[in-house]
Amino acid sequence: MSMELELKNVHLRSGDKLKVKGEILHDAERFQIDLGCDSNDLALHFNPRFHDDTDGTVLVCNSKIAGCWGDEKREIDKPLQRGSDVKIVLKLSGDVFEVELPDGQEVQFPNRVGMDVISYIRVAGDFKLTSFKIC
Template sequence: MPSPMELELKNVELHAGDRVQVKGKIMHDAERFQIDLGSDTNNLALHFNPRFPNDTGEATLVCNSKDGGCWGAEQREKHLNLQRGSLVKIVLKLMGDMFEVELPDGKEFQFPNRHGLDVITYVRVRGDFKCTCFKIC
């Protein structure tokens, strides 16, 4: 079984108005993958984490934040257009006091910038996902 993919960027500078675009393929046997934005692994302003059930149930998107290694309250979204084996483009927009997430079907949702980070310096993509394009704009 291949090991999960991981892309980790440190010392980046993302400010309000910047966007992170991630394109790739969700693995056929995916259980989960994640896109993290913050200052380091223990301090995440946004943890974007689609989870795929072992049975035929629908995927659930879990978003959260982490402060000093402690997770906050999860925000869950259902009825996603994220499926195993599909090619996807996910756009994460930094909007100051919140993040806007655009899913492949055009659906958008918001997640609060709970820690009020003005600058994102850490980005990570990992899990059951093969990243084919990563862009900051």
Template structure:
């Protein structure tokens, strides 16, 4: 599955809520926020097969930054899940379903997120910006 949204407007203080189903034989999925596919302020990437981690990263002019790896991955193949991302300006706060939170710096320094892509082993059921 891939869902790509362009020309959206996500500013500091705004939140993005995504709900869906992780497919039963999932390897990974990703949620990307940025200016375009080559300039991502947040790449949120839960992985399931070879390793059970969440990887966060950024991309500047098609070049990936340093990965931040989180060993706690509360998502599981075959389950319904939700993720809430809040943009505070200098960082992203990603609320996980178990109540934990991952904070990732806005390395790109973007004031506005205009691009969102959801891709991978995931069936999107709800998408909301508020």
């Protein structure tokens, strides 16, 4: 039972935070949080994958410009586990995105496209969203 939340015409600027809370499904393979101006132009595609590695999660970050994916940045990580309740905080800090994970660990991904206003947000996949806040 995967879900999807898609928001258009939002106004997330440098310094703003997006807080996403929810439960990673027990049989999760992956979920994603996308920030950009539409589904074909994403400054950040945050995509934890649970099927790639049995010892932990592979965190994949990428960008998409005019429908074309860039080079993936991959990190093996432990704080995201199937069946767990999590809070993930995403922050646009000018030339970099900061993603704070549940254990306080932070993943950084460059703002490759230099997007200074995020107008599109999508949360999708094997994730039960319980709270969503822009602050």
